[in-house]
Amino acid sequence: MTATRPTDTVRPANKRGAARLAAVQALYQMEIGGGELADVVTEFELFRLGQEIDGDEYREADSIFFRDIVAGVVAEQKVIDPTIHQALVEGWPLKRIDVTLREILRAGMWELMKRKDVPAKVVITEYVDVARAFFVEDEPKIVNAVLDKLARAWRVKEFEG
Numbered sequence: 001m002t003a004t005r006p007t008d009t010v011r012p013a014n015k016r017g018a019a020r021l022a023a024v025q026a027l028y029q030m031e032i033g034g035g036e037l038a039d040v041v042t043e044f045e046l047f048r049l050g051q052e053i054d055g056d057e058y059r060e061a062d063s064i065f066f067r068d069i070v071a072g073v074v075a076e077q078k079v080i081d082p083t084i085h086q087a088l089v090e091g092w093p094l095k096r097i098d099v100t101l102r103e104i105l106r107a108g109m110w111e112l113m114k115r116k117d118v119p120a121k122v123v124i125t126e127y128v129d130v131a132r133a134f135f136v137e138d139e140p141k142i143v144n145a146v147l148d149k150l151a152r153a154w155r156v157k158e159f160e161g
Contacts (some may be wrong), residue, residue, distance in 0.1 A: 018061035020107060021130050022049055023069035027103040030074075037074050037123045041067055073103075080109045085148045100134050108147045112154050120151035120158045157161065 026040050035043075049061045073080065083092045084105050094102060108127035111118055124147045131140040151160050 011079060015060060015062040016065050017126055017129065018049070019063070019066035020069065020126055021133055022061050023073075023107050024068050024100065024103045024130055026066075026070050027073055027106065029101055030070075031099055031103065041070055068115075069072040069107050069110060072114055073106045074111055076113065077106070080106050080113070083150065084109055084146065086150055086152075087146050098139070101139050103132070104131050105132075105146055108143065109150055112147070112151050116155075124148055124151060 008091055022044055026044050029035055030037065030040050044066065045063055049063060049066065081094055082101075088094065088097070094105075097105075104127055107130075108123055111123045111127075112120060115123070123142060128140050128144050131143040
């Protein structure tokens with residue numbers, strides 16, 4: 001069983017959820033703009049997390065969790081990318097996937113690898129919610145399927161029984 005809710009139900013993000021969303025945005029910014037980790041994290045913490053920008057209010061986020069995700073993805077990318085690549089449908093290499101979707105999968109994979117205190121089903125559900133913040137078509141389903149496949153490989157005990 002995969003961890004999803006009906007598509008018409010979107011919960012407001014808590015501080016960790018806001019941190020996940022911001023982490024995906026920061027990773028996107030680093031990939032597209034080539035920014036350095038420390039600079040991008042500082043920019044987000046000073047000017048985005050819990051701030052209002054151009055009339056949009058950014059939710060308060062768990063800044064430590066945000067930093068952990070962004071720094072963790074950067075540090076573990078050489079393990080994360082091939083792992084995600086193997087979980088994708090044949091013929092769809094990770095580099096061919098939309099940048100935002102790629103960053104969602106990277107952040108989710110990092111949490112599955114490194115945050116054993118967060119249940120795998122929670123990780124999957126949270127990143128499906130992040131995907132819904134950016135996409136309305138098939139991408140949330142892709143996030144669900146790929147992270148579920150990865151979770152079953154990396155967190156076998158959570159899916160036994």
